[in-house]
Amino acid sequence: MVFLLSQTMESKFVICSALFLAWLTLVNGSPASVQVGELTKAKNVSWSSYNFKTILSWGPKPVNYTYTVEFSRAGRDKQRNPHCIRSTETECDLTNDLDVKGVYTAEVLSESLHGMTSDHVEPPYTRSKQFCPYNDTLIGRPEFKFTTSEDKKIVLIIQDPITALHKDGRSLNIRDIFKKNLKYRIAYNKAGSTGKKTMTVDESRVEFSRLDEDQSYCFSVAAYIPSRKGDKMFGDWSLPKCSPQENKTLIEEYGLAVIGGGALIILAFVIAVIVLIVVCCKRAQRQKTLAKETLV
Numbered sequence: 001m002v003f004l005l006s007q008t009m010e011s012k013f014v015i016c017s018a019l020f021l022a023w024l025t026l027v028n029g030s031p032a033s034v035q036v037g038e039l040t041k042a043k044n045v046s047w048s049s050y051n052f053k054t055i056l057s058w059g060p061k062p063v064n065y066t067y068t069v070e071f072s073r074a075g076r077d078k079q080r081n082p083h084c085i086r087s088t089e090t091e092c093d094l095t096n097d098l099d100v101k102g103v104y105t106a107e108v109l110s111e112s113l114h115g116m117t118s119d120h121v122e123p124p125y126t127r128s129k130q131f132c133p134y135n136d137t138l139i140g141r142p143e144f145k146f147t148t149s150e151d152k153k154i155v156l157i158i159q160d161p162i163t164a165l166h167k168d169g170r171s172l173n174i175r176d177i178f179k180k181n182l183k184y185r186i187a188y189n190k191a192g193s194t195g196k197k198t199m200t201v202d203e204s205r206v207e208f209s210r211l212d213e214d215q216s217y218c219f220s221v222a223a224y225i226p227s228r229k230g231d232k233m234f235g236d237w238s239l240p241k242c243s244p245q246e247n248k249t250l251i252e253e254y255g256l257a258v259i260g261g262g263a264l265i266i267l268a269f270v271i272a273v274i275v276l277i278v279v280c281c282k283r284a285q286r287q288k289t290l291a292k293e294t295l296v
């Protein structure tokens, strides 16, 4: 009987302590769950990338919580950037964390300020779209200048845009990265005419052999990467820039009389100066010889 009683008491005790434990965990757990309730999921998680400078951004500004960014290549471990852990910013610069040819997704996790939730409750997160620097970064407008070849043809010298990436202490340009996949599309027209022509070139130096020599032409240039999809194939177009016209047109512009008159004035001035110098020299010489004679 005593034995039985003690058994029921024991089982009661077990039940009670189990209940107490359950209550304890509830109480312990509740601050965390309240905090989870206050966490807001990141919205509008999006990539923006220009000349390989790549930034992940999202919203809204956090109040009483932080964001942590995790990113990974398909099928590989998650990585973090130390600047984007428990951060109150709403963007993360991943420029130097991504392999150029990798395909990445990122997750923006919302975490409470003190990190009490981390082990038990998965923080709410929002996943980005896929991003591949090689295929998705926008390429800025290239700069270019004119020279002329020996036979007076127009030559375009295009500067490969510099990227935000470095190797061995040197900035890489887009040709370092795209190599044979980099081409340029050039659009041009005779100055004053609207008929545009386009051509695609492999090199950064382009000689135009079939243009009228004494005409001005206007050019604009964009990087062209045919291995990409859709509108990602083209970088930004440069503003149009026109080749200088031949000297002949100076006469056309100002008229022969004005230019001839100018030349005459300059010529007269030069002659006057020469005459002046000659006269001065002669006078000096004469004085010298006079001085010598008086000495003797």
Ligand SMILES: *[C@@H]1O[C@H](CO)[C@@H](O)[C@H](O)[C@H]1NC(C)=O
Pocket: 043, 044, 058, 059, 060
């Ligand atoms: C998300 O983007 C939409 C439209 O671009 C904007 O109206 C909204 O405010 C953004 N939300 C956040 C949290 O940034």
Ligand SMILES: *[C@@H]1O[C@H](CO)[C@@H](O)[C@H](O)[C@H]1NC(C)=O
Pocket: 038, 063, 064
């Ligand atoms: C943030 O925390 C502070 C201090 O704990 C509190 O006073 C404030 O109301 C909180 N703000 C929000 C939006 O929860």
Ligand SMILES: *[C@@H]1O[C@H](CO)[C@@H](O)[C@H](O)[C@H]1NC(C)=O
Pocket: 100, 101, 102, 103, 132, 134, 135, 227, 228, 229
């Ligand atoms: C880039 O896009 C092309 C065309 O969709 C695809 O064939 C190629 O694999 C992509 N490159 C990378 C590095 O993902």
